[in-house]
Amino acid sequence: MSASKRSTIIVEHLRRQQMLDLISVGKRLQGRALDEMRPLEIEVDIIKKANGSAKVKLGDSEVVAGIKVETGEPFEGLENKGALIIQAEVLPIASPHVEPGPPDEDTIELARVVDRGIRESEMLNLDKLVLVPGKIVYTVFVDCSIINTDGNLLDATSYAVVSALLSCKLPVFEIHDGKVVDTGKTQDPPLTTIPVSITQVRIGDTIILDPTAEEEACMNARITITTNSESCYAAIQKGFTGGFTIEQIKKAAETARIKGEQVRAKLQELTNKNG
Amino acid sequence: MSQTRSLIDKQGKRTDGRTVEQLREVKMAVGVVKNADGSVFIEFGKNKIIVAVYGPREVHPKHMAQSDRCVLRCRYHMSPFSTDTRKNPAPSRREVEISKVMREALEPALMLEDYPRAAIDVYVEVLQADGGSRCAGISAASVALADAGINMRDLVAACAAGKVDDKIVLDINDTEDKEGGADMPVAYMPHLDEVTLLQLDGILTRDQFNQCFDTAVEGCKMVYEIQKQALMQKYFGNETEVKEEVQ
Numbered sequence: 357m358s359a360s361k362r363s364t365i366i367v368e369h370l371r372r373q374q375m376l377d378l379i380s381v382g383k384r385l386q387g388r389a390l391d392e393m394r395p396l397e398i399e400v401d402i403i404k405k406a407n408g409s410a411k412v413k414l415g416d417s418e419v420v421a422g423i424k425v426e427t428g429e430p431f432e433g434l435e436n437k438g439a440l441i442i443q444a445e446v447l448p449i450a451s452p453h454v455e456p457g458p459p460d461e462d463t464i465e466l467a468r469v470v471d472r473g474i475r476e477s478e479m480l481n482l483d484k485l486v487l488v489p490g491k492i493v494y495t496v497f498v499d500c501s502i503i504n505t506d507g508n509l510l511d512a513t514s515y516a517v518v519s520a521l522l523s524c525k526l527p528v529f530e531i532h533d534g535k536v537v538d539t540g541k542t543q544d545p546p547l548t549t550i551p552v553s554i555t556q557v558r559i560g561d562t563i564i565l566d567p568t569a570e571e572e573a574c575m576n577a578r579i580t581i582t583t584n585s586e587s588c589y590a591a592i593q594k595g596f597t598g599g600f601t602i603e604q605i606k607k608a609a610e611t612a613r614i615k616g617e618q619v620r621a622k623l624q625e626l627t628n629k630n631g
Numbered sequence: 632m633s634q635t636r637s638l639i640d641k642q643g644k645r646t647d648g649r650t651v652e653q654l655r656e657v658k659m660a661v662g663v664v665k666n667a668d669g670s671v672f673i674e675f676g677k678n679k680i681i682v683a684v685y686g687p688r689e690v691h692p693k694h695m696a697q698s699d700r701c702v703l704r705c706r707y708h709m710s711p712f713s714t715d716t717r718k719n720p721a722p723s724r725r726e727v728e729i730s731k732v733m734r735e736a737l738e739p740a741l742m743l744e745d746y747p748r749a750a751i752d753v754y755v756e757v758l759q760a761d762g763g764s765r766c767a768g769i770s771a772a773s774v775a776l777a778d779a780g781i782n783m784r785d786l787v788a789a790c791a792a793g794k795v796d797d798k799i800v801l802d803i804n805d806t807e808d809k810e811g812g813a814d815m816p817v818a819y820m821p822h823l824d825e826v827t828l829l830q831l832d833g834i835l836t837r838d839q840f841n842q843c844f845d846t847a848v849e850g851c852k853m854v855y856e857i858q859k860q861a862l863m864q865k866y867f868g869n870e871t872e873v874k875e876e877v878q
Contacts, residue, residue: 357704357705357706357730357752358704358705358706358707358727358730358731358733358734359695359702359703359704359705359734432716461727461728461730461731464724464727464728464731465727465728465731465732467724468724468725468728472832475832476831476832476833476834477834579829584834586836587837588834588835588836588837589831589834589835589836589837589840590831590832590833590834591831591832592815592829592830592831593732593829593830593831594732594735594826594827594828594829594830595732595735596735597734597735597738597739598739598827599739599820599823599825599826599827600825600826600829601824601825601826602824602826602844602848605826605829605844606841606844609837609840609841613837
């Protein structure tokens with residue numbers, strides 16, 4: 357059952373006060389601006405056994421995403437679409453607060469929100485991943501391993517998935533005598549857009565971008581907004597126990613469009629290199 | 632999501648005969664579960680949901696207790712017979728997420744600091760689902776919490792808006808959710824002007840987003856009135872004079 361709990365990270369009272377004091381005059385502990393993201397580093401194709409992979413560092417948050425493609429039955433109700441399955445795991449190596457075991461609700465939410473952004477933007481054109489309509493389709497697994505946590509795992513994980521998809525090569529399967537055969541050839545994935553997730557949190561009355569773990573421990577509310585290449589909204593998730601005013605939401609939505617384009621330009625470089 | 636048929640006819644009527652700005656019929660009965668400290672049965676269109684609140688009460692397991700505030704626990708669950716194809720009764724990942732966002736939508740309304748070392752449990756059981764069950768569940772749960780006598784800052788009213796046939800419509804139903812273009816559930820505390828739940832799936836342009844969000848907030852305000860009526864009905868009976876005095 358879902359229960360309210362305190363952040364597992366404890367921020368000392370003095371440090372918390374220092375953070376709040378700085379934020380009230382428009383500054384942050386690491387000297388970042390309120391609407392400034394941490395440096396984003398992306399490496400692709402790091403796992404040769406995978407059909408696509410990426411390692412993303414957003415500040416000190418670090419995520420590896422790997423793509424494995426198989427064939428299988430389509431999902432019920434989506435008979436003429438390939439299957440896309442995005443999952444995430446916060447590994448026990450990622451921080452002293454993580455324990456091995458089944459995913460907790462935060463991890464389930466993380467995977468579902470990342471999935472929603474990719475799925476609703478229709479980044480991967482699943483209509484083109486069908487072998488035998490209604491019977492056999494491509495099944496694309498994107499698994500994300502969080503290997504170090506320092507806040508904003510939502511965006512870091514989303515960028516890792518997008519980077520892996522942008523740089524992956526899908527195997528070409530064919531049907532011979534009713535059986536699926538891997539031809540050994542590869543193809544570019546049918547991509548339509550580049551979704552970008554932007555997470556903002558409210559601390560007191562101030563909204564800041566790309567929070568660290570320390571900032572998340574002091575946040576009142578969180579909002580994650582995903583836009584597509586046309587700067588349309590594709591997915592939103594408000595999180596954590598506080599709320600936002602209507603004005604704050606509308607402003608956050610604008611910020612997500614503007615910042616989203618900056619991140620998208622960086623992700624776009626991957627396709628240019630790849631293509 | 633690709634649309635196969637028109638969901639709004641030439642007269643502007645939707646599949647269930649509503650206009651684009653019309654809410655489904657909402658009925659709320661307060662105090663329906665005898666053993667619970669607070670409870671509500673809500674019918675939101677074809678949604679039938681029962682919410683029971685237990686607490687504030689002792690926390691089990693004890694290590695979950697917080698020394699300075701109450702722990703709020705929330706469980707959203709769909710009965711196996713609530714959907715078209717039988718739903719496995721084990722909690723799905725969807726239900727885990729909805730339980731979480733529901734709790735986070737309700738928590739800002741509650742004065743949890745008034746009940747240290749205690750727990751409040753909110754159980755939301757969906758008997759019949761018809762799209763928008765999380766919103767109906769939140770709206771009913773906040774009334775059930777009030778019925779349980781928990782100190783609150785405001786009621787949380789929830790309602791979805793969405794995009795159907797490229798038009799923004801209020802309170803989308805099951806068909807519109809599955810075949811339409813976008814779904815945006817919103818929970819809002821009208822008195823405090825605070826949005827406590829906001830989700831979106833589906834594509835919206837900037838103008839559509841603003842329109843959809845405003846539409847959903849208007850829907851929340853309509854639900855808010857129904858919530859107040861339901862509480863008034865239980866505690867003051869049907870007398871309109873009393874009602875006005877209280878307002």
